[in-house]
Amino acid sequence: MEVTVLDLRTERCPMALLLAKRHVMTLLPEQQSQILISDLSSLSDIESFLHRQAFDVRRQEKGRYYCLQVTKGPLLNV
Structure with missing residues (x-):
């Protein structure tokens, strides 16, 4: 799986946090992002x-x- 990169070096809160939230919620289980x-x-x-x-x-x-090296956790079967 490809590692995605989100560059927020020019952003400040609250926009940086909003963009990070949107980005990580699109990750698949066990997918990594920087x-x-x-x-x-x-x-x-x-x-x-x-x-x-x-x-x-x-x-x-x-x-x-x-x-930040971010990895989404595995999908849990409930």
Whole structure:
């Protein structure tokens, strides 16, 4: 499966959070995405949202911005 990239380095909250929410909700189970963020407030808000929604999130500092490696959890059979 292809890893998607969402570049939010020029966005600030609340727009960055809204765009990130829309993006991750389109991911398929176990699909990965990278979200690029330079605004610390947006980074905090987006990470909080992703953790509440049970996404696996790994943060990497890339100099002047951060890269969130996001993986959507598997589809649960209930």
